[in-house]
Every structure is written in structure tokens, then in C-alpha cells.
Amino acid sequence: SCGEKKIYGGFELGHFDGSDYESGYDTSLLYRNTSELLGGDSGVIWVSKEENEEFGGYFYQYMSGAGGVGNTGIPTGEDGRIHESARDGKFYSFCAVTRSKDLNDWQLCGAADNGFGVKVSMDAWMTSAFWAPECIYDKTTNKYYLYFGAKARVNDGGIEGAEYVSNGWYGGVAVSESPAGPFVLATSENIYGDATAENPNGEILDEKNPTFMFEKYFDLASMTGNDTPHYNYYADPTPFRDENGDLYLYFNKQGGQNGFEVWGMKMKDPVTPDYTTLSLCIGGGTLNCVRALYKGDPSKNAPIYDGAEVNEEYPNDPAYPRWKSSSWNLTNVWADGTVNVEKFEDGTANPDFNGHVGIGSRGVREGAQVFTNKDKDGKTVYYMSTTLTGVQSADYNIHWATSHSPLGAAGDEFTFPKNRFFGMILGVDGANDFMSNLGHVQFLNVDNEWWIAHWEWPEPFGTRDIGRLYGLAKMVWIEDDRVNFPVPIANGPTLSLQALPSVYTGYTNVAGEATITVTNGDKSTIKYLNDGLVVTTNYYQSREFKSDKSTTITLTFDAPKRVRGILIHNSYNYDYAFSEIDGIRFRLSEAPDYMDASAKNCYIRKLGFDKAYYNADQAWIQPGAAAVATFDELKVEAIEIDLSINKLLGSGKQIRISDIEILGA
Known part of the structure; x- marks a missing residue:
């Protein structure tokens, strides 16, 4: 219920926190458009190893x-x-x-x-x-x-x-x-x-x-x-x-x-x-x-x-x-x-x-x-x-x-x-x-x-x-x-x-394969949590999940997924955007190699949203930005995401989420 204190069992998961990309990020999974390559009007192709053993495995x-x-x-x-x-x-x-x-x-x-x-x-x-x-x-x-x-x-x-x-x-x-x-x-x-x-x-x-x-x-x-x-x-x-x-x-x-x-x-x-x-x-x-x-x-x-x-x-x-x-x-x-x-x-x-x-x-x-x-x-x-x-x-x-x-x-x-x-x-x-x-x-x-x-x-x-x-x-x-x-x-x-292309990382967005439930929220908008669309234009801002109360979003997989990261894309609208994620809990099918065999649960507390992505004075947020966490591979059965109505950037009375990406296989 609203205001209920969440219990975080298991071990605390070590992870990269995307709340400050200037301090570094996992380049094996993520990229930014850093605008360093000069050019224009280029053709680009993918050449697989099957197509060309010597020159394959690259985009040209x-x-x-x-x-x-x-x-x-x-x-x-x-x-x-x-x-x-x-x-x-x-x-x-x-x-x-x-x-x-x-x-x-x-x-x-x-x-x-x-x-x-x-x-x-x-x-x-x-x-x-x-x-x-x-x-x-x-x-x-x-x-x-x-x-x-x-x-x-x-x-x-x-x-x-x-x-x-x-x-x-x-x-x-x-x-x-x-x-x-x-x-x-x-x-x-x-x-x-x-x-x-x-x-x-x-x-x-x-x-x-x-x-x-x-x-x-x-x-x-x-x-x-x-x-x-x-x-x-x-x-x-x-x-x-x-x-x-x-x-x-x-x-x-x-x-x-x-x-x-x-x-x-x-x-x-x-x-x-x-x-x-x-x-x-x-x-x-x-x-x-x-x-x-x-x-x-x-x-x-x-x-x-x-x-x-x-x-x-x-x-x-x-x-x-x-x-x-x-x-x-x-x-x-x-x-x-x-x-x-x-x-x-x-x-x-x-x-x-x-x-x-x-x-x-x-x-x-x-x-x-x-x-x-x-x-x-x-x-x-x-x-x-x-x-x-x-x-x-x-x-x-x-x-x-x-x-x-x-x-x-x-x-x-x-x-x-x-x-x-x-x-x-x-x-x-x-x-x-x-x-x-x-x-x-x-x-x-x-x-x-x-x-x-x-x-x-x-x-x-x-x-x-x-x-x-x-x-x-x-x-x-x-x-x-x-x-x-x-x-x-x-x-x-x-x-x-x-997220970088899966042909390079080996991990694609598996959120679309999950069944999603929420404790609070507009049920008709749940489908937008894993439809793959990250809202970056005003025209599509209605295609976001909406909740008038604090809520827990649960993604459950029919079979365990090998997961290495999560991106929770914030609302297009500053008023309804979160300032941080209260926490993320992972239910595991088996413990990772570095933990005791009984460690079947882990969590991340307070996943931040990078301040570089918004301007409070102008009530502006950068479209497409996400709270990001990457970590060593986990075998995951379900993921729970806790969001608080009291942790919004703006004056809105509603939490909105554009999309959730789960980098898995």
C-alpha cells in the first residue's frame, strides 16, 4: 500500500550507477552520442562472419x-x-x-x-x-x-x-x-x-x-x-x-x-x-x-x-x-x-x-x-x-x-x-x-x-x-x-x-517477454512499460505508464533470463518524471558464482537519475533519458521496481514511465 516500507532481502547488488555518466559507465553495454565522428550522408552495412570470414563481425x-x-x-x-x-x-x-x-x-x-x-x-x-x-x-x-x-x-x-x-x-x-x-x-x-x-x-x-x-x-x-x-x-x-x-x-x-x-x-x-x-x-x-x-x-x-x-x-x-x-x-x-x-x-x-x-x-x-x-x-x-x-x-x-x-x-x-x-x-x-x-x-x-x-x-x-x-x-x-x-x-x-546493439553485447531487451503487474496505476497503460517505445517527442507522450500513487512494477519471466542491466526510461514530461528509483529487487533462479548457493535474492537501493538530464529552473527534462544500472550477469526469474509518488522532479501528481529495458538473453 501507499507508504508501505519495502523489505529488501538477500544481498545488495554491486552495480554501475548511471546517475553520473561523467564518472564512467559500462562501455561493453552502453553508449552515448558523443558527437566525435565527422561526416555525413553515409551508407552503413552489417557484415557477418557467415557472410565474410575475414572481414565479418563489423559494421562498415x-x-x-x-x-x-x-x-x-x-x-x-x-x-x-x-x-x-x-x-x-x-x-x-x-x-x-x-x-x-x-x-x-x-x-x-x-x-x-x-x-x-x-x-x-x-x-x-x-x-x-x-x-x-x-x-x-x-x-x-x-x-x-x-x-x-x-x-x-x-x-x-x-x-x-x-x-x-x-x-x-x-x-x-x-x-x-x-x-x-x-x-x-x-x-x-x-x-x-x-x-x-x-x-x-x-x-x-x-x-x-x-x-x-x-x-x-x-x-x-x-x-x-x-x-x-x-x-x-x-x-x-x-x-x-x-x-x-x-x-x-x-x-x-x-x-x-x-x-x-x-x-x-x-x-x-x-x-x-x-x-x-x-x-x-x-x-x-x-x-x-x-x-x-x-x-x-x-x-x-x-x-x-x-x-x-x-x-x-x-x-x-x-x-x-x-x-x-x-x-x-x-x-x-x-x-x-x-x-x-x-x-x-x-x-x-x-x-x-x-x-x-x-x-x-x-x-x-x-x-x-x-x-x-x-x-x-x-x-x-x-x-x-x-x-x-x-x-x-x-x-x-x-x-x-x-x-x-x-x-x-x-x-x-x-x-x-x-x-x-x-x-x-x-x-x-x-x-x-x-x-x-x-x-x-x-x-x-x-x-x-x-x-x-x-x-x-x-x-x-x-x-x-x-x-x-x-x-x-x-x-x-x-x-x-x-x-x-x-x-x-x-x-x-x-x-x-x-543500450548498444545486441549483436555486439550479446544482450537484447527481454522486457517484452515479461508479464507485468503493478500494485497501483492505470491498467490500460501497463502495456507501455515494455512496448519498446522510448518517448522522445510530444506527439507520443500519451504512450507512457501512469500511476497516481506510489507503485511497485513487477516483471516476471516464464523461464529464467541471463540479465546484465536495466534502463528505466523516465517520463517525457518533467512534471511527472521521477528523481530516483526507490529500489529494485531481483528474484534469482540460482545464486551467482561469487555468492553462497542460498543467495536467491538481491537488490539495488535508490537508483539515481542523472542531474545532467534535467534542469529544475527551466522545468525541462532530456527526452529518452533513463535511470541505469549494469552489473555482473544474474539468472533472473522476476524483477520488482519500487517508485514513490513523493519523488517526482516536478509538480505533477502522477508517476509516468516511458519504457523499461532489461538487457538479457
């Missing part, structure tokens, strides 16, 4: 040359040293490659040159602006393919063998047998084993030309105005392998009539696009659009270029070539007929108005990623994440749109949800004064644990782009009655202590 990160770490056209000589002049240079190197076992501590490992991972010959088509690379492993060829956008050298007709006609940004692919490189530009020789071999489109690949040249297939000479060709600005490529093995590639096209757009196409092999599938997936935001509709008549389907076959799945009406921006209608009307307007005709506010408008007049949609989950009917849902602004905006957040087709389909286009905050995976919030400009991320799913490698500005909410710093956030899936599919949401951004 491929850095954009635009992220503050890059080689701006400085050649390297035969001696491996940097040379000031191209006259005695042997190759150019690009893309800093780093690796990490835990997604937190990174080491330079690029095998091409001084930590860079890509070697480009002196007469290759590109020499600068190696941007936003992403890597994928192909089981069939046992090779790693690095997709990137880069600026082509000027081709005035004097470069022998060069067929490209623009001096803008093209799409390229580099290939390596190792995730650390050296990667080299894709050629027929290193892809097909023969310098004269043709790819499935009948092309011979060489270093003199970009891997993807849209002008070879489409009548770009007829392009006028803002309906610009894809080679004018190709950037942010992201490969996606579907569950059936099909490979897709998505990229940004700048300069279309709708600003920055996200396009996609199916691939015939890792270096060969099926141009007949080219589709506008997400249009620019100047029209407050929520989806892009193809204008063409499917009954008038014809080959998209001379020599191509008719594609029934992706119809091409000659009156509306599907590769043109102008052939797509950007609508602000959702599939159910609801119009995305700020006010209805009667003048009342539209609660679903989401403001899907990009920054300025260019309507930026960039840094796309695609991943999947299943809806309640068992159908695959394709999630396309993208920003709604450019990197100069503090609100460079990550949002999702969905479809049941990897490229969208008529009647099932990629569509943003009706509420912008509902559709935000990772972003800034009113309670966040410590991290901004988070976008262009990498989603990672390792052993069914999802992570987001993201970015931040060194000067939060600043006005100058002086580079970006690396950050990490866990992602979880939650249920919401408004949709029939799981909703992705980040447990971040954070600056506080958080």
Missing part, C-alpha cells in the same frame, strides 16, 4: 565526400603518396571507409589509400563530388557494390571513348570483393570477366562513362524548361533487395518541375537498370503533395524507348513518357478523397493538415531509404523514408510513405500519412535543444533489432553548415489503430546513456 560505413570528409580531386602516385599534380598521379581516391563492432566506436579501414576505399583511374569519367554512397552485398557474385552520385568531368567531345553529354551529376557503381575495398569503378571486365562483354542492356561498361546514362535511352534533346533529364543531378542512390531477391535502386533527381524528387527502377543485375520500370515514387513538395499519380493511359502502353519491350506492370503512354517529371501529377488528395488543405471550406482547421511542403521553393525530398514489414493481412508493406526539407533546415527530419509495391503502383502509390508528426520516424521536438538536422540516415536490421545511423549539426539549430556529426538511435515498431501496418519510430535522438 561509407562516407560522402560532401560530409566534411572527402578527397577533392587530389591524386595519389604509384608510391602511395598524395601528389599535388595530376601529371604524376596514378589514381584518385574517394570515400572514407570506417568500421565498428558496436555502431558507436569507429576506426578508419579503407583499403584503397589513406583510409579511402575507392580507387578511380586518372582518365575516368568522374573526379569530384563523390556523394552519398551506399553499399550492398550480392550473394550470387560474392561481391560488394557501392552506389554513388558524382560530378562528371567536362566532356567537350575531346575525351576519347566518352559518350556522356552532361557535366552534371551521374550515377556510378564501384565493386569490390571486400567491404573495406579497394572498390573500383564497374567495368565489363571486373563484372562479367571480359572487357568486351555486354550487360543485359547490350552495353559495354568502362571507366570512361558513368554506369547509368539515361541519355542513351531517352530523347533528352526534346527536354525543355524544368522537365529536366535524370543525368542533370543524380544523387542519394539507395539499393534495396526485396524478399524475393529482386533488386531495386532509388535515387534523387534535382531540377525537375517539382524540385527534388525520388525516382526508382528495378535492376536486371547489380549494375544494369531496367529502364522500362522507371517510376516517380515521391514528388517534390512545392504543391503540398502526398502522392504522385502517373498521367498516362495504360491502354496505350508502348515501349519506353526504341528496342525496349512493352512492360505491362509499368505502362508507358507515349503521350506521357513515364521517365518525364511532367508525366506525373502531384496531388494533395489522399486515396480516400481527403484533401490536404490547412482549412476546410467552412473555415475550420483541418486537424490532418500535415504541411508536406519542402523548404523554400524547391520542395526537397532526399536521402530516401526503402525497407519492409507485414501488415495485419500478411501483405508486404514497403516503407520509403525521406526528408521533407533540405539539410539547411533544423527540421531535416525523416518521414515515411507507404505502398504495397516496391515502386508504387496505380491506386497504390507511395503515400504520406495524414499527420506529419504521425509520419515522422526521427526528428526534432520542442523538448529537444541539443540535436538538429538529423536527416539522410541509414536503417539497419540486424538480428531483428533495428537501428538508425543518423547525423546532426555540430551547432544544434544553427544557421551555418560546418559539417555534420554521427549519431545513433534505436528504432522500434508500434501498433496504431489508424493504419493496419506497424509504424516505425525512433527512440531518439538522445544524448543520454542507451
Whole structure:
């Protein structure tokens, strides 16, 4: 009952107390976003030992040359040293490659040159602006393919063998047998084993030309105005392998009539696009659009270029070539007929108005990623994440749109949800004064644990782009009655202590496997104690456990768990946040080795909450922060957590808990 004195039997558990992280913490289990790695727009992959015995057991990160770490056209000589002049240079190197076992501590490992991972010959088509690379492993060829956008050298007709006609940004692919490189530009020789071999489109690949040249297939000479060709600005490529093995590639096209757009196409092999599938997936935001509709008549389907076959799945009406921006209608009307307007005709506010408008007049949609989950009917849902602004905006957040087709389909286009905050995976919030400009991320799913490698500005909410710093956030899936599919949401951004990936620590969050009871509290909110969601935005603050009285929370496991730590995430709201945990009791299935065999119970008294995570004068608390304890492994049957209504930071009359993590196995 309220005020009852708790009895703590057994032995007092020695532990790390997370109430003062500056005094040190267990780096084998925990991390903080300490903002020490400069970069930006990186692709990140996980390489297992099963995939690659020599290089496995690491995450690999491929850095954009635009992220503050890059080689701006400085050649390297035969001696491996940097040379000031191209006259005695042997190759150019690009893309800093780093690796990490835990997604937190990174080491330079690029095998091409001084930590860079890509070697480009002196007469290759590109020499600068190696941007936003992403890597994928192909089981069939046992090779790693690095997709990137880069600026082509000027081709005035004097470069022998060069067929490209623009001096803008093209799409390229580099290939390596190792995730650390050296990667080299894709050629027929290193892809097909023969310098004269043709790819499935009948092309011979060489270093003199970009891997993807849209002008070879489409009548770009007829392009006028803002309906610009894809080679004018190709950037942010992201490969996606579907569950059936099909490979897709998505990229940004700048300069279309709708600003920055996200396009996609199916691939015939890792270096060969099926141009007949080219589709506008997400249009620019100047029209407050929520989806892009193809204008063409499917009954008038014809080959998209001379020599191509008719594609029934992706119809091409000659009156509306599907590769043109102008052939797509950007609508602000959702599939159910609801119009995305700020006010209805009667003048009342539209609660679903989401403001899907990009920054300025260019309507930026960039840094796309695609991943999947299943809806309640068992159908695959394709999630396309993208920003709604450019990197100069503090609100460079990550949002999702969905479809049941990897490229969208008529009647099932990629569509943003009706509420912008509902559709935000990772972003800034009113309670966040410590991290901004988070976008262009990498989603990672390792052993069914999802992570987001993201970015931040060194000067939060600043006005100058002086580079970006690396950050990490866990992602979880939650249920919401408004949709029939799981909703992705980040447990971040954070600056506080958080649990490292289980693939590194060997311990995952097992709280979801526990049955939970409470002595006091709103029974309808118990489910939020172990749903995995750490509330870091105002939009989700209702998804917390609530109790008007002191309470004991008990987590009971069907079978004993090997436990090494606990994180009790505080309320998003300062008024309802605890100042400390009264105590934690562990019921053990067996005594630890260092205790007598009869020691089946242990406890922690007064687990503190770090004062660095809140400001009493401003009544502010850092979202996502937790009371933390780590210790030697215990075999645990149940855990009891005691909380007092008299130990709140603010003036609220209610205890609220965002989430409980139990690091176990």
C-alpha cells in the first residue's frame, strides 16, 4: 500500500550507477552520442562472419565526400603518396571507409589509400563530388557494390571513348570483393570477366562513362524548361533487395518541375537498370503533395524507348513518357478523397493538415531509404523514408510513405500519412535543444533489432553548415489503430546513456517477454512499460505508464533470463518524471558464482537519475533519458521496481514511465 516500507532481502547488488555518466559507465553495454565522428550522408552495412570470414563481425560505413570528409580531386602516385599534380598521379581516391563492432566506436579501414576505399583511374569519367554512397552485398557474385552520385568531368567531345553529354551529376557503381575495398569503378571486365562483354542492356561498361546514362535511352534533346533529364543531378542512390531477391535502386533527381524528387527502377543485375520500370515514387513538395499519380493511359502502353519491350506492370503512354517529371501529377488528395488543405471550406482547421511542403521553393525530398514489414493481412508493406526539407533546415527530419509495391503502383502509390508528426520516424521536438538536422540516415536490421545511423549539426539549430556529426538511435515498431501496418519510430535522438546493439553485447531487451503487474496505476497503460517505445517527442507522450500513487512494477519471466542491466526510461514530461528509483529487487533462479548457493535474492537501493538530464529552473527534462544500472550477469526469474509518488522532479501528481529495458538473453 501507499507508504508501505519495502523489505529488501538477500544481498545488495554491486552495480554501475548511471546517475553520473561523467564518472564512467559500462562501455561493453552502453553508449552515448558523443558527437566525435565527422561526416555525413553515409551508407552503413552489417557484415557477418557467415557472410565474410575475414572481414565479418563489423559494421562498415561509407562516407560522402560532401560530409566534411572527402578527397577533392587530389591524386595519389604509384608510391602511395598524395601528389599535388595530376601529371604524376596514378589514381584518385574517394570515400572514407570506417568500421565498428558496436555502431558507436569507429576506426578508419579503407583499403584503397589513406583510409579511402575507392580507387578511380586518372582518365575516368568522374573526379569530384563523390556523394552519398551506399553499399550492398550480392550473394550470387560474392561481391560488394557501392552506389554513388558524382560530378562528371567536362566532356567537350575531346575525351576519347566518352559518350556522356552532361557535366552534371551521374550515377556510378564501384565493386569490390571486400567491404573495406579497394572498390573500383564497374567495368565489363571486373563484372562479367571480359572487357568486351555486354550487360543485359547490350552495353559495354568502362571507366570512361558513368554506369547509368539515361541519355542513351531517352530523347533528352526534346527536354525543355524544368522537365529536366535524370543525368542533370543524380544523387542519394539507395539499393534495396526485396524478399524475393529482386533488386531495386532509388535515387534523387534535382531540377525537375517539382524540385527534388525520388525516382526508382528495378535492376536486371547489380549494375544494369531496367529502364522500362522507371517510376516517380515521391514528388517534390512545392504543391503540398502526398502522392504522385502517373498521367498516362495504360491502354496505350508502348515501349519506353526504341528496342525496349512493352512492360505491362509499368505502362508507358507515349503521350506521357513515364521517365518525364511532367508525366506525373502531384496531388494533395489522399486515396480516400481527403484533401490536404490547412482549412476546410467552412473555415475550420483541418486537424490532418500535415504541411508536406519542402523548404523554400524547391520542395526537397532526399536521402530516401526503402525497407519492409507485414501488415495485419500478411501483405508486404514497403516503407520509403525521406526528408521533407533540405539539410539547411533544423527540421531535416525523416518521414515515411507507404505502398504495397516496391515502386508504387496505380491506386497504390507511395503515400504520406495524414499527420506529419504521425509520419515522422526521427526528428526534432520542442523538448529537444541539443540535436538538429538529423536527416539522410541509414536503417539497419540486424538480428531483428533495428537501428538508425543518423547525423546532426555540430551547432544544434544553427544557421551555418560546418559539417555534420554521427549519431545513433534505436528504432522500434508500434501498433496504431489508424493504419493496419506497424509504424516505425525512433527512440531518439538522445544524448543520454542507451543500450548498444545486441549483436555486439550479446544482450537484447527481454522486457517484452515479461508479464507485468503493478500494485497501483492505470491498467490500460501497463502495456507501455515494455512496448519498446522510448518517448522522445510530444506527439507520443500519451504512450507512457501512469500511476497516481506510489507503485511497485513487477516483471516476471516464464523461464529464467541471463540479465546484465536495466534502463528505466523516465517520463517525457518533467512534471511527472521521477528523481530516483526507490529500489529494485531481483528474484534469482540460482545464486551467482561469487555468492553462497542460498543467495536467491538481491537488490539495488535508490537508483539515481542523472542531474545532467534535467534542469529544475527551466522545468525541462532530456527526452529518452533513463535511470541505469549494469552489473555482473544474474539468472533472473522476476524483477520488482519500487517508485514513490513523493519523488517526482516536478509538480505533477502522477508517476509516468516511458519504457523499461532489461538487457538479457
